[in-house]
Amino acid sequence: MIEHIIEIAKEAGQEILKYYDEEIEVKSKSDDSPLTKADLAAHHHIVNELKKLTPEIPIISEESGIPDFDERKKWDRFWLVDPLDGTKEFIKKNGEFTVNIALIVQDKPMLGVVYVPAFDTLYYGDRSSGSFKQESDKSPVQLNTLPYDKSEKARIVVSRSHGDDSTKRKLEKIGIEVSEEVPSGSSLKFCLVAEGKADLYPRLGPTMEWDTAAADAVYRYSIAEGEKPSPLSYNKENFKNPYFLLGLNENINAEEL
Template sequence: MAVMVEEIVKVAKRAGEAMLEFYNDDVEVMQKDDDSPLTKADLAAHHIIVEALAEIDPDTPVISEESGIPEYEDRKNWESFWIVDPLDGTKEFIKKNGEFTVNIALIDQGTPVLGVVYVPDKQTTYYATKEEGAFKQLADEKPERIYSKLSDGKSELTAVQSRSHGSNSLIKELEEKGLTVTKTVPAGSSIKFCLVAEGEADIYPRMGPTMEWDVAAGDCVYRYSAREGAHPSPLTYNKPDLKNTGFLIGVEGDFKF
């Protein structure tokens, strides 16, 4: 696994470098069938990652946001698969605020066991494996182990929330659930998971739906930022439609939106 995660980090960085070739130009925005934005950077990163995974791990299927969803009948018995969001945070990419990522995760028996989140504009990598834990790497410096603590929900909390979708109603709903949020940290893409994983925020609440490729790599980094074992996570994988409902990570208890 150690060799594989190093290979996947290299792939994520290559995809990120390809994105940046488009970043400083006027971004041409296309619309997908669901009206979400798509750029040439998304597609360039997609091709790099999918082709690399086919060489590194040819026997394991790949789901990428940009390649469509295989029929559930074809994948319901998959024991493992890669799930990829080549450019998570396309809106942030278009806004040029730097908060977009490359997300690559390996799911095994319904659980993320390897995850890489690369932030191209910051040359920052977060990655984790089930066996080795979670790490942060700045550029080509030595990776450092990162840790987070699961909150009991009784103290004052710092919540990370979407820079594009943050709202006061989220904080009010958390208060109704008995949680006290005294500070919020806005962030884009799967960086939100990573801020919790490295202890910069206590919780990440998400009211709206997401797709599995949006969350898998970040969820992996968060889970294995525990000092022992893994943090619990409400997120599950290989659902028939690959969609998640709202979730809350970073606190004990089963909270639903």
């Protein structure tokens, strides 16, 4: 199935790129986050194709709204989509925006595809075969990294759009010394940890489930056997993620940092 999802994500990426070189018209959603024609074009393509592929599986996209929890709590699986993650990066035209498609099974991402249209770079992972990175038409490379060891200094991913100078001080309180900050946008932050270009991704700010699900799958399965622990779960009543610290071999309550 993942081959079909990769194809859908790449097609959505091409829909997004149709708008990339022109003047970008931006509207604001109810939460003041930006919305463009590219978001909607990718949304419609992904939803339509997923309905054809698996008509029996419900779909939640950032641009379609969240069904009532009384309905959702009965689902054993559903597609979770962010058709254009990193809209702010898209507007800035720095290339760090992604198409995210995940399959959630019993509150956990079993499969995830993250496509970076501007760089033609693909990350994908599933529980049965592991996680991979593919650049353009090169062969996929399997991601096999170990969780961060707290005895070492840490390279941390920081957001280009939501920087917070206090993060390093908060990590020091739990014995983590930061050696380097690696700036990145969108769900690429998870992928950088998955491929070993950074050790930790501390997110001490709000995110929604569609922001993280696909890249969380890439991270979880970027290990030779089994899976890495993730602090995130899915299909919560409010659909909001808690603050989190990704990359450790233990779960720390980041809300208390």
